[in-house]
Amino acid sequence: MFQGMAQMSRDVAIIGVGMSKFGELWDKNLRDITLEAGMYAIFDSGVRGADIDAVCIGNMSAGRFTGQEHLGALAADMGGLGHIPAYSVEAACASGGAAVRQAYMAIKSGEHDVMLVLGCEKMSDVNQSQAMYTVSVASDWEWEGMFGATFPALYAFIARRHMLEYGTTEEQLAMVAVKNHKNAVENPWAQFRRALPLEVVMNSGLIADPIRVLHASPVSDGAAGLVLCSADRAKEFTDTPVYIEASAQASDTLALHDREDITRMDAAVISAREALKQAGVSIKDIDVFELHDSFTISEIVLTEDVGIVEKGQGGKAVEEGLTEIDGKFPVNTSGGLKARGHPIGATGVAQIVELVLQLRGDAEKRQVDGAEKGMAVNIGGTGATSIVHILGR
Secondary structure (H helix, E strand, C coil): CCHHHHHCCCCEEEEEEEECCCECCCCCCHHHHHHHHHHHHHHHHCCCHHHCCEEEEECCCHHHHCCCCCHHHHHHHHCCCCCCCEEEECECECHHHHHHHHHHHHHHCCCCCEEEEEEEEECCCCCHHHHHHHHHCCCCCCCCHHHCCCHHHHHHHHHHHHHHHHCCCHHHHHHHHHHHHHHHCCCCCCCCCCCCCHHHHHCCCEEECCEEHHHECCCCEEEEEEEEEEHHHHCCCCCCCEEEEEEEEEECCCCHHHCCCCCCCHHHHHHHHHHHHHHCCCHHHCCEEEECCCEHHHHHHHHHHCCCCCCCCHHHHHHCCCCCCCCCCCECCCCHHHHCCCCHHHHHHHHHHHHHHHHHCCCHHHCCCCCCEEEEEEEECCCCEEEEEEEEC
């Protein structure tokens, strides 16, 4: 596992970031938001269109949501980037992280020098039931989705088992949402820039017991972009490059019933461990985290799986303030999927955008003091895919 990475030698830098607003963007289409994010990233990087060697775009299901496929060529076309190679990547909710990783490997190998990375999804152009169906095909359709096991139901299984095994409470699940909404107030791109009192989350409607409406990420439209380049060229374009110190990916079974322990995402455990090894750091060296909180139980589980706390202590971590912006291990300073929004293909790229802003000191009122290293964990499905990146200033 991971043997190919040892043969690659070039370091990779992120020199530009950009995002569209996340939300239900009725007045914009998929092209509009993707172009917006890409142009912001290019302007931020200082590169010209002629400097870009290739494009890689992450997206889960534009064909189902909007009727448009072939997004790689579309991105190059609408960006006026000419005849450069253009790649499209799908890994369910981890599609954005997969696009970042593909570009990272292409530059590290010497195939390309400068790449534009995009993540996008336009989910609000279909009704709620169609959106739910499209998302559910990222589970094991034959053994889960076909029998009515939606993602809220699958994460409810995880939450209920975690509560049984470790004493995690509904109040702790709600506290994740409260924290992330508080962080999103200061994020100009977030879908929900408003705080939520604990009692409002606790009293929101049940979707699949114990998962409530305000435990879940929303249906979202949005796009995010990055410009990556080889580290030896980064200073040609910017004085504030951020470096990708590690990139790792692992897989697990699609179906929950095939796992040894549904309260642990083994793909996240393995990919986080490998990323820390690549970067030559421990979890205590990471200053800020973006963890995939499609449901609040996911953030709790991932704080355990990446090693922030011991197994079973994720609920207590949020209750004790460990994961607050001013806590020992700040998690989801952007507001996370819960409050920033979760346009599926854009999420993994948006996580990296947030970490770059933090490491550059550009996160304004949500800034983590002295942040020098960040970790992003982007999950596909209920953890069948996990992609982890570690960034350094």
